[in-house]
Amino acid sequence: MQNISDYFASRPAFQKILFIGLGILCLTPLVSTPVALVLGFLIAQLVGNPYEVTAKKLIHSLLQISVVGLGFGMNTYSALQAGKEGFIFAMVSIITVLTFGYLFTRVFNIDKITGYLISAGTAICGGSAIAAIAPIVKAKPNQISVALAVVFTLNSIALLIFPVIGTALHLSQHDFGLWCAIAIHDTSSVVGAAAKYGSEALEVATTVKLARALWIIPLSIFSVMVFKNRDSKIKIPWFIGFFIIAMLLNTYFPWVQRFSPTIVTLAKAGLTLTLFLIGAGLSFKVLKTVGIRPLVLAVLLWLLISIGSLLVIIK
Structure with a gap:
């Protein structure tokens, strides 16, 4: 594998063409979200990522734009029902994960x-929560990198295995969407797994997950008090507001609905490309920096929320 990587590294032009070509392929219906993630991971190991810095910057914006686009495919009344049902579930799961996270850390x-x-990444919304909390707790670059590497690795596994588990357990579209929103860390993987399962699962998962993401605000305030960094700024996930506006437009303005299918198709393509770029950032070199104890912590918390929420849903 190292020889293959060295071969492409010595031919940067071909490396870039191959990477861009696969990225374009991910924008077509030929590639699903799980396949895009695997393609990105393989390209990182075999060829390398010639746009690593650019990709990291693009992932955040592309994900937010894609999520807003998905709002044009959703109905406000259904979303309110899903959000209402998931509110208490989300609150209890967040408090549980943070409590056990504190205990396991010690x-x-x-x-x-x-x-x-x-x-925080496990409890709320993966990389977004980590990015929001890191400045407040004055995290060092290596601490942020370890947390992100662990969360994105488990996200990748969840994206691949959750649809398989859901099918094996005969979960309904609604139940699977709710499970994804509670048990998978990052919004990209939640939406990717739910989109693979079905349209109703996608609507439930996206709505509940974005409602869950709003918990970044109270968690940020809590973090300021706990870590006594009162000069820190709290980041508000404004893109959730644009998602709500898109959903309202699609529900109450019939002329918007003529364009909605096209916008949703483009949003799903953007999400697939996002997962390709995330996969391309998961090299073995990055994973080796994690260490066994943070990985054990992350896995235990993930199993806790995944199994616990599934048992509540199917009871």
């Missing part, structure tokens, strides 16, 4: 800030 003697970032 038991495994993990750095306090690293453990807190992993717990």
Whole structure:
């Protein structure tokens, strides 16, 4: 594998053409979200990512734009029902994960800030929560990198196995969407897994997950008090507001509905490309920097929320 990587590294022009070609392929219906993630991971190992810095910057914006676009395919009344049902579920799961995260961090003697970032990412919305909380707790670059690497790795696994588990357990579209929104860390993987399962699952998962993401605000305030960094600025996920506007436009303005299918198709293509870029950032070199204890913490919290929420849903 190293020889293959060295071969492409010595031919940067071909490396870039191959990477861009696969990225364009991910914009077509030929590639699903799980396949895009695997393609990105393979390209990172075999060829390398010639646009690593650019990709990291693009992922955040592309995901937000794609999520807003998905709002044009949703109905306000259905979304309110899903959000109402998932509110208490989300609150209880967030408090549970943060509590166990604190306990496990102490038991495994993990750095306090690293453990807190992993717990926050697992409890709310993966990379977005980590990015919002990191400046507040004054996290160092290596602490942020470890937390992001762990969360994105487990996200990737969830995206691949959740649809399989849901099918094996004969979960309904609604139940699967709710499970995804609660148990998968990052919005990109939640939407990707739900889109693979079905349109109703996608609507439930996206609505509940974005409602869950709003918990970044109270968690940020809590973090300011706990870490006593009162000069820190709280980041508000404004793109959720644009998602709500898109949903309202699609529900109450019939002329918008003529364009909605096209916008949703483009949004899904953007999401697939996002997952390709995320996969391309998951090299073995990055994963080796994580260490065993933070990984154990992340896995335990993920299993706790995944199995616990599934048992509540199917009971």
